[in-house]
Amino acid sequence: MTTAIHPDAGLLRQYLVLTKPRVTQLAVFCAVIGMFLASPGLPPVQILIAATIGIWLLAAAAFAINCLIEFEIDARMLRTARRPTAKGTITPLQVIILSGVVGGAGMLVLYHLVNPLTMWLTFATFIGYALIYTIILKPRTSQNIVIGGLSGAMPPALGWAAVANAVPAEAWLLVLIIFVWTPPHFWALALYREHDYRNAGLPMLPVTHGKDFTRLHILLYTFMLLVITVLPFVIRMSGYMYLSSALILGAIFIGYAYKLYKAYSDELARRTFRYSILYLSLLFMALLIDHWILMSGVAG
Structure with a gap:
């Protein structure tokens, strides 16, 4: 949910809102889990x-560009x-400068203090979200997400790189798990925000195919997600925990x-959306704890 701001809010506050800090935190959390899973012990500090x-910086820059384009x-x-770009309390040039400075700083940090592979992968992710998804996919296809x-x-x-x-x-x-998690997570939001997307002219699945069709696909994706989340155990990447x-x-x-499919309500869609965020956080935390348990067993 977007944080509300007033037109007279400080520039730094408006910049912060554009970077979608809550969404950024979840993305960075998953990256950090990837760092820990890539290391047999603790990753280098x-x-x-x-x-x-x-x-974090490159993700923030991508979200700022997304707000500018949309x-x-x-x-x-x-x-x-109430986003500052939507209200006109911040200029496009200011957003471009913000994204350029923040994104450029992120690339420099990754290139010089991490490795070039991570920088280029993160930059490709920036292009994929800020440009390909926002400009090409989101306004043109119901399969955008x-x-x-x-x-x-x-x-x-x-994080692994x-x-x-x-x-x-x-x-x-791990990428595949989040890839399959994303549609049911986002479509739950789109269900109770269907009027918003219809008014905006965006071809989200509930707008183009109706809520019943969307609810069925949310259910199907959650079954698919359950199967895919078992794969780390199958390939012995994780254990029984x-x-x-x-x-x-x-x-x-x-x-x-299933409840959403059988008897829809906006409140249930909201609860499903909120649970989906908790689900991903707990799932990746379980991966990390299990990883430490397995490493402790090997070390012992």
Whole structure:
């Protein structure tokens, strides 16, 4: 949810709102988990700090560009109408300068203090979200969040690359989990914000195919997600602690999706959306704890 601001709010406060700090925090959290999973022990502190800062800065720059490109759409939506770009309390030039400075700083930090691979992967993610998803996919196809979800799913691979200077299959499996998680997460929001997206002229799934169709696909994706989240155990990337957590968390998610499918309400859609955020956080935390348990067993 966008933080409300007043036209006379300080410039720094307006800049902060444009970077979508809550969304950025979740992305950076997943990247940090990727860093820990890439290391048999604790990742080097310098890499951990530098990569976190660099990825955070580039994510913030991408969100600012997204707000700039969509300022007219945001102005027509209740959820986003108070963004400074939508209200006109900040100029396009100021946003471009913000994104250039913040994004440039992030690239420098990643290149010089982490490794070039992480910088280029993070920059590609920036392009994928800020330009390809925002300009090409979002206004043209109801599958925008499915196709464009790849850029939002990249943080674990970025974190893994920061520590290992490589992106093995295990890292891409984490990307796949977020990629499949994104549609049911976002469509739950789109259901109770359907009028917003209709007024904005965006072809979100509830607008183009109706709420019943969207609810069915949320349910199908949660089943698919449960299957995919078992794969880390199948390939011996994780153990029984993670497996039990994935099954329990996934069953709860399916429960929300099934209730949503059978008897829709805006309140239930909101609860499903909120749970989806908690679900991803707990799932990745379980991966980390399980990783430490396995490493402790190897060390012992």
